[in-house]
Amino acid sequence: MLKKGDYIIFLSIAFLGVALLFFNFFGKQTGKTVIITEKGETVYEGSLSDDKTVTLSGNTVVIENGCAYIESANCKNQVCVNTGEISEKGETIVCTPNRVVVEVE
Amino acid sequence: MAKKISTYALLACVCLIFGYIESLVPLTAAIPGIKLGLSNSVALLLLTKRDIKGALAVNITRILLSALLFGSPFSLVFSLSGALGSMAAMLLFLKVKSVSVVGLSALGGTVHNIFQLLAAFFVLGSAVKYYLPFLILAGGISGALTGIISELILKKVKTNGKF
Numbered sequence: 001m002l003k004k005g006d007y008i009i010f011l012s013i014a015f016l017g018v019a020l021l022f023f024n025f026f027g028k029q030t031g032k033t034v035i036i037t038e039k040g041e042t043v044y045e046g047s048l049s050d051d052k053t054v055t056l057s058g059n060t061v062v063i064e065n066g067c068a069y070i071e072s073a074n075c076k077n078q079v080c081v082n083t084g085e086i087s088e089k090g091e092t093i094v095c096t097p098n099r100v101v102v103e104v105e
Numbered sequence: 106m107a108k109k110i111s112t113y114a115l116l117a118c119v120c121l122i123f124g125y126i127e128s129l130v131p132l133t134a135a136i137p138g139i140k141l142g143l144s145n146s147v148a149l150l151l152l153t154k155r156d157i158k159g160a161l162a163v164n165i166t167r168i169l170l171s172a173l174l175f176g177s178p179f180s181l182v183f184s185l186s187g188a189l190g191s192m193a194a195m196l197l198f199l200k201v202k203s204v205s206v207v208g209l210s211a212l213g214g215t216v217h218n219i220f221q222l223l224a225a226f227f228v229l230g231s232a233v234k235y236y237l238p239f240l241i242l243a244g245g246i247s248g249a250l251t252g253i254i255s256e257l258i259l260k261k262v263k264t265n266g267k268f
Contacts, residue, residue: 001124001205002205002207002208003202003203003204003205003208004203005198005202005203005204005205005208006203006205006207006211007208008208009198009204009208009211009212010208010211010245010249013211013212013215013241013244013245014154014242014245016215016241017238017239017241017242018238018242020237020239020241021239021242023221023238024235024237024238025161029135037230077131079248080149083239090235091231092232093237094229094233094236094259095180095234095251096177096180096183096225097177097178098221099179099201099229101230101232102234103106103232
């Protein structure tokens, strides 16, 4: 049975989540640069408007038409490939198995 | 003692099976780490029986085994951070009378995801912070669902207050 405290917890979670969601989208703007890090080290930094294919040890990152996406990955879950294209400031693609982060700034 | 150990082992196995089934049914492709978290129902079961040591033992066993079987060293760090954070949060609210299992579970789910992201923050860098709102909301929803399931289990399973 739901009690008063439950509703307080639900509301707090919803409020926190939605507030942070607004914070995420507020001031969202098209990014300029792409930063690719692998195992904590920056391996590529370049403009989003320069078409380029960056090959890492396990992932292939493609930058074209102002978007960046991971074309292929050698891992099992393919989360990074399924993330799709990113182009807005602050958007990221993360590949946990290979510790690769693609970030638009 | 022997009975207790075998019960914990059994419960850890149940957690592993839950985890395996969940890994077969990915809920979303876009945000990593979103799942129902059915294993938490076992922790909830033990916590509501005031068996805090047992809950901790089963949880840590489950995480170590699941990392060995299906995961990587990083998934171990993520799970451990998430599980310990959510256990601590649920322990804090365990004695609050106006919070039921469902609320407890929702809280646990959210805190689990926050701590998991915190671990990812250190391993992968600050970029992962944009997942935070999604993970908070997803943790709350999946936690509440797991809580409802746990409440049903608690009603059915008669343990006479001990295992």
